[in-house]
Amino acid sequence: MATFRLAGADDAHAPGTIILDARAATQYWAGHIPAARHIDPALLVLARTDRASIERFHTLLAWTLSSLGLTTCTPVLVTGAENEVNVARVAWALAYAGVEQVSVLDGGIKAWQGELSVDAPQVKPARFELRVQDAYLATADDVLAASGQGTLVLDAREWDDYAGKRSNARRAGRVPGARFWDTRQELDGLGRFASTTQVSQAAGALGAAGKTIVYCGGGGRAARTFLALQLAGLAGTAVYPASWNEWGNVDAYPVDATPLSA
Incomplete structure (x- = not known):
């Protein structure tokens, strides 16, 4: 590792x-x-x-x-x-x-x-x-199996994407059970990475402790969340690199399209 x-x-x-x-x-x-x-x-x-x-x-x-x-x-x-x-x-x-x-x-x-x-x-x-290092990459099948294995799934897109108000793919919504992760909390006011304490506390509030999978629109923001969580000591974090570009365009993958308000 x-x-x-x-x-x-x-x-x-x-x-x-x-x-x-x-x-x-x-x-x-x-x-x-x-x-x-x-x-x-x-x-x-x-x-x-x-x-x-x-x-x-x-x-x-x-x-x-x-x-x-x-x-x-x-x-x-x-x-x-x-x-x-x-x-x-x-x-x-x-x-x-x-x-x-x-x-x-x-x-x-x-x-x-x-x-x-x-x-x-x-x-x-x-x-x-x-x-x-297979532990760093999650496939769509891994995301499908996440809820049954007690794995936390974080959505690192912007709120409107998570809430189903817009989408970079054919379908709008989110992975069922995924929690919203605000990527702004990864950086401080100067654009440097936020303290590991701040990041770990924010992740802990969402239940991040063991295995965590992060996705976004195309893998980039998920990678930065992965890095921030790894720096904060959450070594069980993986990236779903294909993210919503894959999930939102494949009908076999379930989507929670229930509207959400901020």
Whole structure:
């Protein structure tokens, strides 16, 4: 299992650490932390969670991390423009792939006080051998079985999506039994991650203690909630990466469409 931590600018200089920049390519080439390597978070989107889709995701994930010169033992520091969902998506994917030490530059590139570089880093590809951490990924079948197994399901979309007033999919509503998670409580007033005490108390109020599955619209916000909960010590948290994009478009998956008021 991975070790997650928040990092400061000084951690970028730690020996052996590889920095991954999850911003758009145009932003990256306009100026990045020296030696940082660019990763496109769009490569890490998993639209369906059937076996064939997950196997294709494994192939792409191994290829991507190999091309970046990573191994599971490589300490990785992920940064972005700020603490946006794409940073968390990369952090989640690294941990799922088996990377043992995953850090996030809290506050993103704005927290970097040094000079920026426009040079292409020297990257020596390495053979990345996946050590898949199944506990970090939930499939649609896992979500279906959640209530019978005592697993908490958190909906990290905005309230109007959770309440069934709008939807990014064909059907509106929520996974039956899912609890609403307000993602705004993951960050403080400065855009840094909120204290682990605040996050753990908010999660505890919803019943998060053991196994928890988080979903959103397309997996990004769920990944940041996953990261916030992992940092708060809730190691049993998993992401349903296909989220409502899959669930809301497949009639076989039940939907609670009962209208809710704020």
